[in-house]
Amino acid sequence: MTEARSFAATLNLYQLSFPLGIKDCWVNIYGPKDGQEIHLHSNSIISGNYYLQAPEGASGIVLHSPMIDQMFMPPLMEITTANSGAAEIPIEEGMFVLSRSFVKHSVRQSAVKQDRISISFNLSM
Numbered sequence: 001m002t003e004a005r006s007f008a009a010t011l012n013l014y015q016l017s018f019p020l021g022i023k024d025c026w027v028n029i030y031g032p033k034d035g036q037e038i039h040l041h042s043n044s045i046i047s048g049n050y051y052l053q054a055p056e057g058a059s060g061i062v063l064h065s066p067m068i069d070q071m072f073m074p075p076l077m078e079i080t081t082a083n084s085g086a087a088e089i090p091i092e093e094g095m096f097v098l099s100r101s102f103v104k105h106s107v108r109q110s111a112v113k114q115d116r117i118s119i120s121f122n123l124s125m
Helices: 002-010
Strands: 021-030 036-039 046-053 061-064 086-089 096-100 104-107 116-124
Touching: 002 046, 002 096
Parallel strands: none
Antiparallel strands: 021 116, 036 104, 046 096, 046 116, 061 086, 061 104
């Protein structure tokens, strides 16, 4: 909660009268060839993941631009990190990732044999 409150302060969320609270929480276990399609977390303010087990080569979390559905995508000569509309954050054990809940995200299909285990949660005010 300390990190989440700090993140909320960076976003200038008014926490004095509206403190953050855990709305829901769950465990994700991704085995070989498991992944997660693009989605977002409605009716929440901040969403997060804590990575308990992240074997080398495990899929990261892919954050998708919230503007991509609203904008025309021009013809591209090559897709790069600067123009793709999505960015994959590599993960490692003990890593903590927070984002606004409206940010669409996904997980690529796992290419490793070991399980990738995380705890996900949503916070509301």
